[in-house]
Amino acid sequence: MVETQPKTPMVTITGVNKHFGDLHALRDIDLTVDESEVVVLIGPSGSGKSTLCRTINRLETIDSGEITVNGSPLPAEGRALAQLRADVGMVFQHFNLFAHLTVLENITLGPIKVRRRSKAEAAERARALLDRVGLSDKADAYPAQLSGGQQQRVAIARGLAMDPKLMMFDEPTSALDPEMINEVLDVMQDLAHEGMTMVVVTHEMGFARRAANRVVFMADGAIVETATPAAFFDDPQTERAQDFLSKVMTH
Amino acid sequence: MFDNFDLMVEGLWGGFVTTVWVTFASYAIALLVGATLAIMHVSPVAPARWAANAYTQMFRNVPLLAVLFIMFFGLPKVGISQENWVWALLGLGLYTGAFVGETLRSGINSIPLGQAEAARSIGLSFGQSLGNVVLPQAFRAVIAPLGSLLIALVKNSALVLAIGVRELTAEAQVLINDNQNRFNLWMVIIGVTVSYLIIAFAISYLVRLVERRAAFTR
Numbered sequence: 001m002v003e004t005q006p007k008t009p010m011v012t013i014t015g016v017n018k019h020f021g022d023l024h025a026l027r028d029i030d031l032t033v034d035e036s037e038v039v040v041l042i043g044p045s046g047s048g049k050s051t052l053c054r055t056i057n058r059l060e061t062i063d064s065g066e067i068t069v070n071g072s073p074l075p076a077e078g079r080a081l082a083q084l085r086a087d088v089g090m091v092f093q094h095f096n097l098f099a100h101l102t103v104l105e106n107i108t109l110g111p112i113k114v115r116r117r118s119k120a121e122a123a124e125r126a127r128a129l130l131d132r133v134g135l136s137d138k139a140d141a142y143p144a145q146l147s148g149g150q151q152q153r154v155a156i157a158r159g160l161a162m163d164p165k166l167m168m169f170d171e172p173t174s175a176l177d178p179e180m181i182n183e184v185l186d187v188m189q190d191l192a193h194e195g196m197t198m199v200v201v202t203h204e205m206g207f208a209r210r211a212a213n214r215v216v217f218m219a220d221g222a223i224v225e226t227a228t229p230a231a232f233f234d235d236p237q238t239e240r241a242q243d244f245l246s247k248v249m250t251h
Numbered sequence: 252m253f254d255n256f257d258l259m260v261e262g263l264w265g266g267f268v269t270t271v272w273v274t275f276a277s278y279a280i281a282l283l284v285g286a287t288l289a290i291m292h293v294s295p296v297a298p299a300r301w302a303a304n305a306y307t308q309m310f311r312n313v314p315l316l317a318v319l320f321i322m323f324f325g326l327p328k329v330g331i332s333q334e335n336w337v338w339a340l341l342g343l344g345l346y347t348g349a350f351v352g353e354t355l356r357s358g359i360n361s362i363p364l365g366q367a368e369a370a371r372s373i374g375l376s377f378g379q380s381l382g383n384v385v386l387p388q389a390f391r392a393v394i395a396p397l398g399s400l401l402i403a404l405v406k407n408s409a410l411v412l413a414i415g416v417r418e419l420t421a422e423a424q425v426l427i428n429d430n431q432n433r434f435n436l437w438m439v440i441i442g443v444t445v446s447y448l449i450i451a452f453a454i455s456y457l458v459r460l461v462e463r464r465a466a467f468t469r
Contacts, residue, residue, distance in 0.1 A: 059368055077295075079376065086374025096369035100388050109383060110373035155369075162373055 010035045010197045016065030025051050027222040036195040040208040043218035049201045053170050057088045086114045089159030089167040093174050095151040097143035103154050104139040107161045129157040149180030169200040217241045255433045263442050266422025274405050280344025285351025292356045310349035318342045323414040339411035347404050354396050358389035391465045398458030
């Protein structure tokens with residue numbers, strides 16, 4: 001989308017390996033995500049795409065290799081890591097809104113506690129974000145009172161409230177009823193158009209085609225193919241990708 | 252049967268007041284100890300988890316009466332002297348704290364991992380995500396068992412009579428053993444029973460109130 005800007009890497013992943021017991025979950029992963037780039041990770045279940053996404057803000061640790069975000073290597077633990085996570089928004093498959101807080105409190109918690117904003121300032125910004133995701137009338141509702149699609153849009157607003165440099169989406173529509181998928185994808189697509197750097201793990205091929213700058217296809221913990229959406233969907237180069245696409249694109 | 256009824260009520264009232272404040276003061280200690288233990292239990296620092304475990308094993312497996320005796324009779328021998336009511340509060344509080352810690356811990360374990368992950372992902376520190384996200388939900392999940400611990404503590408508080416604190420049961424004993432035999436045995440027993448029931452029912456009501464106010468739908 002934004003081809004004219006000079007490209008600076010927002011995320012670099014070099015030689016990353018990760019094991020879950022005997023399972024080699026990530027194999028020698030090399031991947032760079034440039035600023036304002038939208039990278040979509042696709043692949044069959046268990047291919048390691050979610051795990052890879054979660055390593056970027058260290059919700060998963062890695063066994064070897066290096067990950068840098070915005071030029072600096074991922075801190076191991078403590079305050080520095082918290083600081084980095086504040087700059088990296090994350091949207092989860094199961095929304096993970098704070099169940100005991102209202103929608104507004106969900107969005108303002110981070111800005112107040114981490115960014116040290118005043119309550120009023122944080123609330124004002126939160127209302128603007130709720131307006132943007134089309135939920136301005138739900139500020140005082142609790143998560144359980146919202147539909148899945150609404151919860152996920154609140155979760156996106158919660159991420160955006162931190163003014164992240166990068167937003168990550170870990171299968172954001174996989175837990176949604178079909179009629180709610182588009183309301184979430186629309187918000188994500190708007191974000192992509194506005195130049196947000198995004199890493200998106202998804203099974204929504206339509207979204208990948210429309211919004212991605214690059215599609216990364218993973219299988220068995222390794223990156224098998226990287227291409228523009230048009231090239232990937234119309235002319236996949238590897239057998240694994242051809243096989244995968246033939247299975248998901250039949251309907 | 253109603254001879255010296257006023258005098259009896261006066262005596263029991265004194266014990267009633269002592270029981271109530273000993274219970275609530277030691278429960279405050281227990282909550283503090285329990286919250287600390289729960290945080291240590293889920294801490295990423297292994298020695299903190301070991302220490303919490305050791306504490307819990309020690310205080311959960313030694314009879315409360317033994318804890319009180321060790322404090323009241325044992326500690327002065329090594330130079331630590333306190334008034335008996337201090338030992339009463341500490342004994343009850345430290346003992347009950349072990350149970351509060353386990354209760355809170357199971358509450359923490361009942362909160363989905365995603366809540367803590369989301370908290371960490373917006374940049375909250377370990378302490379902040381515990382304090383703002385995990386513990387408030389964990390606490391709400393275990394209000395009922397915490398209430399049961401409080402009621403158990405009311406009854407356990409009777410044991411501090413053994414180190415000379417004049418709470419309700421101790422007071423009843425005094426009335427029954429009155430050397431002028433001024434009080435009817437059954438009246439004293441009924442009076443004590445009713446007193447404990449009043450405390451327990453009041454706590455049950457209070458717990459239900461707290462539970463309703465803290466309720467949120469998942």
